[in-house]
Amino acid sequence: MAPVSLDALPQAVTRYLAAHRLHDTAAEIANFTSDATVTDDGTTHSGIDAIERWTDRTAGEYSYTIEPVAVDETSDREYTVTQRLEGDFPGGIVDLHFRFTLRDGLIERLVIEP
Template sequence: MTEQHSATPIDPADLPQVIITFLAAQQAHDAETAISLFLPDAVVTDEGHDFHGDDKIRDWIAKAASDFTYTTELTGAFRLDATHYDVIHHLEGDFPGGVVDLHFRFAMRDDLIQTLTIEP
């Protein structure tokens, strides 16, 4: 059964601090700061692949930062409920297609990232 959430637009500054810190660390290619924001049992899903735990997520952060050159602009932020957030980024760069809007869907637990799903 799929959970139903109603999205409430919020100012990006009103996102949980851990999400703000993660997004900044990701842009700075700071894998150590980024990984510190995930729970030990966290899962990241990107391009249809799941990355479980610190080592796999750290590798994903390093690889994602090195494959392509791109610019990113945060274009929307939504609170789905007390623990779920959707942050939309517009990317332009030298990746296939060159332009994409990506949803970064966060689930939080104990003030850390439990899951992150990145998809168009």
């Protein structure tokens, strides 16, 4: 993996991250392909409708701040953004890897894991 700056990320990733920070569901899902998948907490959500339900649910579960701490480019289609979350969830602080795979300028796959 090669480190990159946040400014060097593709627009779909930067737009998603900004929308995620604001809990803006409509802006988040606008960055996904229609057949995208998101895997979070070991569960995969397939398609825009499922991703929208997941986004709505997770936005209201806990209050937290989110700050990017590392950005890596795995290939011209794959990027990992490590983000530190601090909030009222069990443990209170966690670093999560947001692994993005892109297709045609949109997010085709997102895997979120420690």
